[in-house]
Amino acid sequence: MIPSWAKDAKIGNQCINAKAETVAEKPSFRSAFKKRRCLIVATGFYEWQVQGRTKHPMWIGLKNQHPFAFAGLWEHWTPAEGQPLETCTIITTEPNALMAPIHNRMPVILAPTSYDQWLDPAFQQIDSLKALLRPYPRDELTVYPVSTLVNNPRHDVPQCLEPVSV
DNA sequence: CCAGACGTTGTT
């Protein structure tokens, strides 16, 4: 995400995620956290589990395979020259018990019951909003290892989703 | 007052 005040789009490189713990205070995020929240829809995400010298990609998603929504922020940015851009970022939090062995962070997944409040720019109760940014219940998530095929982003194919044995 | 930073991931 590129903050609206950025002079250089490269500022966005350091806003690839926003930490739930600090998103309300950081100059790069607090304005969007207050007024420009969004949902980023997905059916799963990948994390790489480090084991010794190798990294195993893992797929994480809902047990029922339904789509879900990450808690996101968005910004409108106008460069000195060129077309304006709308960009976004995903908020992360500490891992739940399922994710902890894999990674030290996990993206915030919102419960459907909180979508309306999250999306309403008129709702600006910071503490209430922060309270929505919790690790998702472990019992509703599933994780399995996948092929290192997914390491190359050009491999946008169904095989990236297939379970492999470790 | 002006100048400069503003951040996360992973990795060290």
Add this chain to the structure above:
DNA sequence: GTCTGG
């Protein structure tokens, strides 16, 4: 845009 440091 807004805050911190000088």
Add this chain to the structure above:
DNA sequence: CCAGACGTTGTT
């Protein structure tokens, strides 16, 4: 996150 680039001269 990972993969891949990172450059200049001259010629077409």
Add this chain to the structure above:
DNA sequence: GTCTGG
């Protein structure tokens, strides 16, 4: 090493 593109 660091940045860009996917």
